[in-house]
Amino acid sequence: MTALLALEDVHYRWPGQDAPCLEIARLQVAADEQVFIHGASGSGKSTLLNLLAGVLVPQRGRVEALGQPLSQLTAAARDRFRVDHVGLIFQQFNLIPYLSVLDNVLLPCRFSARRRQRALESAASLHEAAGALLAHLDLAPEMWRRNATRLSVGQQQRVAAARALIGRPEIVIADEPTSALDAARQDAFLDLLRRECAAARAALLFVSHDQRLAAHFSRRLDMAELNRAAGATS
Amino acid sequence: MNHLLPLALKSAWNRRYTLSLTLIAIALSVTLLLGIERLRQDARAGFAQAISGTDLVVGARSSPVQLMLYAVFRLGEATQNLGWDSVQALAAHPAVAWTIPLSLGDSHRGYPVLGTTPAYFKHFRHGDKQALRLAQGKPFAGLFETVLGAEAAQRLGYRLGDRITLAHGLGDSGLTEHGDKPFTVVGILARTGTPVDRTVHIGLEAMEAIHLDWQGGAPLRGLTIPPELVRKFDLTPKAVTAVLVGLKTRTGVFAMQRYLSNYRGEPLMAVLPGVALSQLWDMLTVAEHALLAISALVVAVSFAGLVAVVLAGLGERRRELAILRANGARPRDLFTLLALEGSAITLAGAVTGALLLTALTAALGPWVEAHYGLALRTALPSPEELQLLAWVVGVGTLASLLPGYRAYRLSLADGLTPRV
Ligand SMILES: Nc1ncnc2c1ncn2[C@@H]1O[C@H](COP(=O)(O)OP(=O)(O)OP(=O)(O)O)[C@@H](O)[C@H]1O
Numbered sequence: 001m002t003a004l005l006a007l008e009d010v011h012y013r014w015p016g017q018d019a020p021c022l023e024i025a026r027l028q029v030a031a032d033e034q035v036f037i038h039g040a041s042g043s044g045k046s047t048l049l050n051l052l053a054g055v056l057v058p059q060r061g062r063v064e065a066l067g068q069p070l071s072q073l074t075a076a077a078r079d080r081f082r083v084d085h086v087g088l089i090f091q092q093f094n095l096i097p098y099l100s101v102l103d104n105v106l107l108p109c110r111f112s113a114r115r116r117q118r119a120l121e122s123a124a125s126l127h128e129a130a131g132a133l134l135a136h137l138d139l140a141p142e143m144w145r146r147n148a149t150r151l152s153v154g155q156q157q158r159v160a161a162a163r164a165l166i167g168r169p170e171i172v173i174a175d176e177p178t179s180a181l182d183a184a185r186q187d188a189f190l191d192l193l194r195r196e197c198a199a200a201r202a203a204l205l206f207v208s209h210d211q212r213l214a215a216h217f218s219r220r221l222d223m224a225e226l227n228r229a230a231g232a233t234s
Numbered sequence: 235m236n237h238l239l240p241l242a243l244k245s246a247w248n249r250r251y252t253l254s255l256t257l258i259a260i261a262l263s264v265t266l267l268l269g270i271e272r273l274r275q276d277a278r279a280g281f282a283q284a285i286s287g288t289d290l291v292v293g294a295r296s297s298p299v300q301l302m303l304y305a306v307f308r309l310g311e312a313t314q315n316l317g318w319d320s321v322q323a324l325a326a327h328p329a330v331a332w333t334i335p336l337s338l339g340d341s342h343r344g345y346p347v348l349g350t351t352p353a354y355f356k357h358f359r360h361g362d363k364q365a366l367r368l369a370q371g372k373p374f375a376g377l378f379e380t381v382l383g384a385e386a387a388q389r390l391g392y393r394l395g396d397r398i399t400l401a402h403g404l405g406d407s408g409l410t411e412h413g414d415k416p417f418t419v420v421g422i423l424a425r426t427g428t429p430v431d432r433t434v435h436i437g438l439e440a441m442e443a444i445h446l447d448w449q450g451g452a453p454l455r456g457l458t459i460p461p462e463l464v465r466k467f468d469l470t471p472k473a474v475t476a477v478l479v480g481l482k483t484r485t486g487v488f489a490m491q492r493y494l495s496n497y498r499g500e501p502l503m504a505v506l507p508g509v510a511l512s513q514l515w516d517m518l519t520v521a522e523h524a525l526l527a528i529s530a531l532v533v534a535v536s537f538a539g540l541v542a543v544v545l546a547g548l549g550e551r552r553r554e555l556a557i558l559r560a561n562g563a564r565p566r567d568l569f570t571l572l573a574l575e576g577s578a579i580t581l582a583g584a585v586t587g588a589l590l591l592t593a594l595t596a597a598l599g600p601w602v603e604a605h606y607g608l609a610l611r612t613a614l615p616s617p618e619e620l621q622l623l624a625w626v627v628g629v630g631t632l633a634s635l636l637p638g639y640r641a642y643r644l645s646l647a648d649g650l651t652p653r654v
């Protein structure tokens with residue numbers, strides 16, 4: 001079986017820098033897999049996720065996702081691929097302040113017909129699909145119409161998770177989504193996220209420098225081992 | 235595009251205070267631009283309406299523009315006159331229907347005094363061939379009687395029966411008065427919106443009478459002729475400044491013009507008022523263009539404001555743009571989003587500005603007409619104004635491409651995580 005994600009001999013150097021920041025010989029992630037990626041600050045975790053999401057293109061090597069050579073697509077095609085197949089959660093500031101919780105969750109369905117269509121497979125309407133996800137993530141209906149800024153940080157992260165999952169993308173990428181939460185909230189959020197990714201049959205790539213969270217995952221990747229670039233600081 | 239519109243609207247609503255300030259700035263500058271353009275057109279129309287129905291203006295040979303300046307606008311001092319025998323010959327010419335002799339040179343408290351004949355009230359036309367109308371009283375009949383233009387009467391507060399004295403020469407002060415021969419106001423003309431409103435009208439004989447005891451611009455020493463005695467003198471004028479001529483048929487106008495330029499008695503000149511007026515107007519176009527250029531600059535400044543506001547807002551919106559991009563918006567969508575916003579504000583500003591101008595002219599039109607004799611139109615935008623509006627919207631849209639392009643570049647550089 002071909003891997004969901006595959007990196008082959010990838011070199012990435014940020015523009016204006018002499019040394020590459022990322023050198024990865026080989027990395028494969030299977031469908032449904034949940035991977036924990038950890039490493040020190042500046043070790044290239046975010047850079048790696050940007051390569052996997054098709055935002056950045058390596059100077060050398062191949063990035064393949066769902067059998068498509070991501071690194072050879074045009075910028076427009078990579079944008080299309082990302083909204084169709086990838087859900088993203090960041091450390092903070094995930095939500096658009098002037099949109100309601102529901103509108104924030106439905107954002108990918110605005111831009112991707114595929115996400116819209118897949119969301120409607122399991123629900124009668126887009127609102128119902130978003131509502132189901134929000135309910136699963138423990139967000140009460142009275143919050144749904146509220147402005148996104150009027151939620152706690154933990155609630156905002158759960159809204160971001162619902163948005164990453166709507167329309168069942170094959171890949172969910174989370175870049176330190178729990179670092180703004182306290183320990184108890186971190187565990188609860190992580191459990192919810194893992195459960196929902198499994199339910200949606202999405203692969204989860206979870207980045208954190210917090211080793212404590214590694215226990216939740218069966219597969220762990222250490223950037224120190226994965227990234228062979230001399231330029232990577234650690 | 236369709237999926238961007240609700241986003242653009244919600245985003246704009248979120249920043250409604252800044253955006254409405256920008257909109258107001260654009261609306262005001264558009265009002266100014268259109269207002270100046272309209273004033274210009276209305277002034278030009280008013281200018282062309284100063285005289286109508288007159289086929290030729292005849293004077294001593296000088297420059298046509300100068301002749302128009304004193305014959306129509308009562309400005310400046312005529313240096314040369316034409317003799318009374320020429321005037322009589324002209325009046326007797328078979329092609330001529332009527333003549334209005336005009337004699338200038340005196341003034342009353344800054345307002346020009348015009349010596350003329352009753353034919354003036356009968357034949358003079360302005361605007362759309364409108365005759366002069368007396369608001370009060372009657373035309374002058376007696377020797378020391380005067381008829382005032384509407385503005386002169388109103389500004390100086392004169393009523394029928396008031397007695398006024400005229401001054402020798404033009405200007406406001408330092409003039410010698412014809413103090414011994416006062417005039418009685420017997421008529422006040424209705425407002426015309428032309429230089430007639432500023433004119434003090436007296437008979438040609440009266441003009442002659444007040445200068446009997448004068449010579450070379452100064453009173454004769456030791457000789458004064460009291461008003462009771464002037465009738466004993468011959469009051470036939472010796473010369474006048476200009477003559478307005480109406481022909482029996484307009485077709486003869488060029489033949490008449492040629493006849494007058496070759497006139498045997500003295501060097502004469504005959505000009506077609508329409509042609510000379512547009513020449514005169516062309517001399518004023520420099521000022522006119524400067525005014526328009528200034529208002530265009532004001533519009534440019536308000537667009538610079540628009541671009542600055544949107545660009546400055548972009549710093550704060552960088553996060554918003556990165557989130558949109560992470561959730562499927564392409565850089566080109568973000569470009570559209572910002573360009574859409576800028577052009578929508580420009581369009582709204584232009585429309586608001588045009589409406590504001592309409593409201594202003596409707597509200598202030600009567601006042602401006604009463605005080606400045608300038609008739610403002612409260613009409614729909616003319617083709618010229620629409621063209622100006624189209625320019626404004628076009629330039630505004632172009633200006634908003636700049637923030638759009640900046641958003642595009644930022645979203646490419648930032649990727650999914652905004653670097654603020
Ligand atoms: N936009 C950029 N331009 C240039 N260099 C960059 C840029 N972003 C990151 N880098 C460099 O790339 C290297 C890796 O950065 P990256 O953001 O991937 O680290 P990280 O592992 O995610 O760190 P953190 O845990 O602090 O988020 C760093 O040395 C950084 O200086």
Ligand SMILES: [Mg+2]
Pocket residue numbers: 045046047175
């Ligand atoms: Mg990072």
